Each structure stands twice: as C-alpha cells, then as structure tokens.
Amino acid sequence: xxxxxxxxxxxxxxxxxxxxxxxxxxxxxxxxxxxxxxxxxxxxxxxxxxxxxxxxxxxxxxxxxxxxxxxxxxxxxxxxxxxxxxxxxxxxxxxxxxxxxxxxxxxxx
Amino acid sequence: xxxxxxxxxxxxxxxxxxxxxxxxxxxxxxxxxxxxxxxxxxxxxxxxxxxxxxxxxxxxxxxxxxxxxxxxxxxxxxxxxxxxxxxxxxxxxxxxxxxxxxxxxxxxxxxxxxxxxxxxxxxxxxxxxxxxxxxxxxxxxxxxxxxxxxxxxxxxxxxxxxxxxxxxxxxxxxxxxxxxxxxxxxxxxxxxxxxxxxxxxxxxxxxxxxxxxxxxxxxxxxxxxxxxxxxxxxxxxxxxxxxxxxxxxxxxxxxxxxxxxxxxxxxxxxxxxxxxxxxxxxxxxxxxxxxxxxxxxxxxxxxxxxxxxxxxxxxxxxxxxxxxxxxxxxxxxxxxxxxxxxxxxxxxxxxxxxxxxxxxxxxxxxxxxxxxxxxxxxxxxxxxxxxxxxxxxxxxxxxxxxxxxxxxxxxxxxxxxxxxxxxxxxxxxxxxxxxxxxxxxxxxxxxxxxxxxxxxxxx
Numbered sequence: 001x002x003x004x005x006x007x008x009x010x011x012x013x014x015x016x017x018x019x020x021x022x023x024x025x026x027x028x029x030x031x032x033x034x035x036x037x038x039x040x041x042x043x044x045x046x047x048x049x050x051x052x053x054x055x056x057x058x059x060x061x062x063x064x065x066x067x068x069x070x071x072x073x074x075x076x077x078x079x080x081x082x083x084x085x086x087x088x089x090x091x092x093x094x095x096x097x098x099x100x101x102x103x104x105x106x107x108x109x
Numbered sequence: 110x111x112x113x114x115x116x117x118x119x120x121x122x123x124x125x126x127x128x129x130x131x132x133x134x135x136x137x138x139x140x141x142x143x144x145x146x147x148x149x150x151x152x153x154x155x156x157x158x159x160x161x162x163x164x165x166x167x168x169x170x171x172x173x174x175x176x177x178x179x180x181x182x183x184x185x186x187x188x189x190x191x192x193x194x195x196x197x198x199x200x201x202x203x204x205x206x207x208x209x210x211x212x213x214x215x216x217x218x219x220x221x222x223x224x225x226x227x228x229x230x231x232x233x234x235x236x237x238x239x240x241x242x243x244x245x246x247x248x249x250x251x252x253x254x255x256x257x258x259x260x261x262x263x264x265x266x267x268x269x270x271x272x273x274x275x276x277x278x279x280x281x282x283x284x285x286x287x288x289x290x291x292x293x294x295x296x297x298x299x300x301x302x303x304x305x306x307x308x309x310x311x312x313x314x315x316x317x318x319x320x321x322x323x324x325x326x327x328x329x330x331x332x333x334x335x336x337x338x339x340x341x342x343x344x345x346x347x348x349x350x351x352x353x354x355x356x357x358x359x360x361x362x363x364x365x366x367x368x369x370x371x372x373x374x375x376x377x378x379x380x381x382x383x384x385x386x387x388x389x390x391x392x393x394x395x396x397x398x399x400x401x402x403x404x405x406x407x408x409x410x411x412x413x414x415x416x417x418x419x420x421x422x423x424x425x426x427x428x429x430x431x432x433x434x435x436x437x438x439x440x441x442x443x444x445x446x447x448x449x450x451x452x453x454x455x456x457x458x459x460x461x462x463x464x465x466x467x468x469x470x471x472x473x474x475x476x477x478x479x480x481x482x483x484x485x486x487x488x489x490x491x492x493x494x495x496x497x498x499x500x501x502x503x504x505x506x507x508x509x510x511x512x513x514x515x516x517x518x519x520x521x522x523x524x525x526x527x528x529x530x531x532x533x534x535x536x537x538x539x540x541x542x543x544x545x546x547x548x549x550x551x552x553x554x555x556x557x558x559x560x561x562x563x564x565x566x567x568x
Contacts, residue, residue: 032323047187072296
C-alpha cells in the first residue's frame with residue numbers, strides 16, 4: 001500500500017487492471033444510461049398506445065396477448081435501440097482521433 | 110509499514126477497493142435510521158393499504174388505470190404525471206440549493222436500501238473490523254456459515270422487494286395468491302426477479318459505485334450549489350496540523366490542531382473518501398463522518414463540530430444567508446406548480462371524450478343523398494359510479510347521430526368504445542366542416558364532455 005505513485009506507473013499489470021476496471025465502468029454507464037432512456041420511452045409510448053391495440057392484423061400478435069407481455073417486450077425493444085445509440089456514442093467519443101492522440105501522448109509521458 | 114512488493118502490487122490490482130463502512134452512532138445516524146424506517150416501511154406496507162375496498166395506491170398497468178386513493182387516472186391523464194416529474198425535479202433543485210445533497214444522504218433509494226443491506230451484513234458478519242478479518246480469512250466452516258446466512262438474508266429481502274415493487278403495478282393480493290399457487294405469468298415472475306436482482310446488486314455489491322459512476326445528479330449538482338449551500342466540511346483552520354497526542358499534554362503548545370488523526374471519519378465514510386481533503390463529488394452528505402468525529406471530540410474533550418454541516422461562506426467568515434434569489438425563485442416556481450397541479454386535479458372533468466375518424470372511408474353518400482361519416486368514439490368515465498350518455502353533434506346544421514344504441518351506458522371507472530355514424534344533408538356543402546361531438550349525461554345534467562371533430566362532405 002505504501003508504494004510510491006511513480007512506481008505504480010511502471011507496473012504494466014496495474015495499468016491493465018486499471019484499463020479493465022475502466023472498461024467495466026464504461027459498460028455500466030452505457031447500460032445504465034440506455035436503461036433510463038428506455039424507461040422514459042416505454043412510459044411515454046404506452047401512455048398513448050395500448051399494447052392490446054397494436055399489431056398490423058385484426059387479432060393482436062401473440063406477444064401482446066396480454067398487456068403486461070406487451071409492455072415488457074416493448075421495453076426490451078426500446079432498450080435494444082437505446083443501447084445501440086449509447087454504445088455508438090461511447091465508441092465515437094472514445095475513438096475520436098484527437099482524443100486518442102492526447103491519451104497516447106499522456107500515457108507516453 | 111513494510112509490505113512484500115508482491116502483495117503490494119496485488120492490492121493495486123483490485124479492480125475496486127471494497128469499502129467497509131464503520132458503524133457510527135449519533136444525531137445523523139439516528140436521523141438516517143428514522144428516514145430508512147419511514148421510507149422502507151411505507152414502501153413495503155403501502156401496497157397492502159386498502160381504500161374503499163380497493164388497493165389504495167395501484168398503478169394497474171394490465172387494466173391501464175391508476176388508482177391513487179379515491180382518484181382514478183387514465184392514460185389520457187399522462188400530462189399530470191409529466192407535471193409531477195417536473196415538480197420532483199424542481200424540488201430536487203430547491204433542496205440541493207438549500208441543503209446540498211440531503212436527498213443522497215437520507216432519502217435516495219440507493220442509500221436507503223444500502224443501509225438495510227448493511228444492517229443485514231452487520232447482523233451476520235459483525236462490525237467493520239470483524240468483516241475485514243472475515244474477508245481476509247481462509248474459507249472455513251464459520252466463514253461459509255456467516256457468508257451463507259448473509260446471502261440468504263439478502264436474497265430473501267431482495268425477492269420480497271421485487272414482489273412488493275410489482276405489487277404497485279399488479280394488484281398485490283392477486284400477485285400473492287398467484288405466487289402461492291405458482292400461477293403467475295412469465296412476465297410477472299420476470300419483473301419480480303428483475304427488480305429483486307437489481308436491488309441485490311445495487312445495495313449489496315455496487316453500493317457507492319452507483320453514486321460515483323452511474324448517478325447523473327452527483328455530476329450536475331455543482332450547478333445548483335453556491336457559497337451558501339449547506340455542505341459537510343472539515344474545519345481546516347481548527348484541525349490542522351493534525352496528529353496524535355499524549356493524554357494531558359498541551360497539544361496547542363506543541364503546535365497541533367484539534368484533529369487527533371484517528372481516521373474514524375474516513376472509516377465511517379460509505380464512499381471511502383477523506384472529508385479532511387475538502388468537498389469531493391463522491392460525498393453523499395450522509396454525515397456519518399460528523400457523527401464519528403463528534404464522538405471522538407466528546408472523548409478527548411474538545412468542542413464538537415470539527416467536521417460539521419457548514420457553508421463555504423461560513424467557513425470564509427461571512428454571515429449565513431438562507432434567503433437567496435435562487436432559493437426564492439425555486440420555491441415560487443415549486444409553489445406555483447403545486448397550486449396548478451391541485452387545481453387541475455380538483456377541476457378535472459369526470460368524463461372525457463376521444464374522437465377518431467374511421468380510417469377506411471372519408472365519407473359515404475346515402476340513398477337519400479345525405480352524407481355519412483363514421484367516427485370511433487371513446488367515452489372515458491373516471492367517476493366512481495356508472496353514467497348513461499347521449500351523443501349529440503353541435504355546429505353542424507341538420508346533423509343526426511346514428512349508433513347501435515340511442516344512449517351509451519358506461520360503467521364506473523371504465524372506457525367504452527362506440528362506432529358512431531354522423532349524417533348530414535350534403536346538398537350545397539363541400540369539403541371539411543368542423544363540429545363538436547358532445548356526450549351529455551342523461552342521469553346527471555351538467556355532466557358532459559366534448560371533442561372537436563371534422564366532417565367531410567363531397568369535395
């Protein structure tokens with residue numbers, strides 16, 4: 001515990017552990033933010049559309065046979081989309097050439 | 110402390126250093142216990158409360174009706190929910206500007222459930238030192254027993270939490286009966302499990318990491334802070350330089366401050382920070398460090414308040430100002446919204462009419478040369494007793510309404526969909542004409558609802 005800070009920089013294992021930790025945090029943020037957005041989306045959408053009325057045919061599709069199933073499937077569809085958006089945003093921000101270069105500079109120092 | 114280099118490196122590997130919050134007692138610990146009891150108590154008991162023969166608070170999703178004590182809300186009242194959410198956000202701004210992260214330390218579900226899970230952890234694994242010792246000890250019968258009983262407690266509590274949560278959306282008596290007879294639908298089981306597992310993970314394992322990495326409020330709270338916001342702070346001028354001292358020694362003569370450097374404030378912190386380094390974004394203002402420090406100050410005989418609720422202005426020696434423009438503005442906005450909300454709910458019409466055009470045909474010409482338009486009308490009766498309605502068309506001269514029945518009876522708190530044919534003479538009229546469709550109560554004069562619609566003649 002008493003290792004000097006400069007020594008920590010030299011440890012490749014420490015750095016890879018830190019990278020892993022940050023990756024998990026990033027995954028957590030993406031999942032969580034998309035979950036929140038999907039919740040709001042589900043709430044708003046189903047306030048206006050009754051799942052029992054959805055579907056292209058006269059008889060409602062099996063997945064909306066009961067409303068709870070309709071809400072649930074709807075929620076996961078929304079979460080799928082928001083997850084894609086959050087992942088793409090995180091990826092584009094993270095792989096931005098300018099940012100990557102500064103990070104490489106920082107780590108080289 | 111001399112550490113074997115191998116183990117020292119090991120300790121930096123831990124993806125996250127587990128925080129073992131030390132148990133504290135004092136004013137704020139008691140306040141939090143009270144908050145936890147009241148909040149969790151009302152959460153777990155509320156679904157069981159009955160109101161005129163029905164669950165008092167039920168957001169009945171399968172039936173698409175919200176019962177809030179005597180009131181019934183339909184999806185058409187969705188804007189009221191949006192209104193409530195805006196009020197909730199504004200209250201958060203108001204309380205944050207006034208007293209900092211009061212919400213985080215005492216009312217946030219994350220804090221409240223973590224507190225409950227910590228209590229179960231203490232029950233099975235003991236106090237902070239015992240827990241740390243247990244974690245570093247090799248696996249044995251005693252460790253397995255303690256860990257297993259903790260998991261058993263946590264999992265049962267989490268399962269009951271999931272059950273209660275779903276009980277706000279599906280009538281809880283039906284839910285309990287369904288579980289007893291194992292006849293719940295897949296999705297009911299799923300959501301009980303989903304919410305239960307989320308509680309278990311967040312309150313049992315993630316804990317302060319939720320506040321540090323996942324909570325947006327923690328990040329933007331500084332925008333609501335000013336120099337007169339209540340924060341938890343360490344009195345640096347009084348405490349420094351910190352250090353241990355002998356009993357009966359005049360530490361002031363040795364040039365020491367009041368801080369005895371016992372690190373109890375650090376051990377008590379549920380987010381694992383040192384408040385003596387100043388205000389940090391990880392601080393959830395739970396005041397555990399205040400309680401810890403006060404206990405020590407009492408013991409060593411120095412006045413309390415080395416760590417205390419304070420404001421930046423007070424630390425800098427300026428007078429305390431509670432009424433700032435920001436506070437007044439937030440409070441006025443909140444009061445206006447609240448008054449508006451109460452007004453809108455109290456004058457809410459018990460009947461609502463939704464009119465949709467039939468999508469198949471714009472208009473149809475009848476044998477007698479009149480024009481017919483078909484509408485699908487939804488009559489929503491939010492009242493707690495049934496009503497009979499007669500539909501009339503206004504603002505369309507000569508219009509007649511034809512429906513399967515001359516009057517429409519709608520049960521209490523029910524929605525009725527009716528196909529309505531509106532007929533009007535089309536001799537010299539062309540294009541669209543706006544008119545009003547009104548549902549007039551037959552049994553209670555004065556009770557009516559109307560909606561605008563458009564009637565199409567030949568182009």
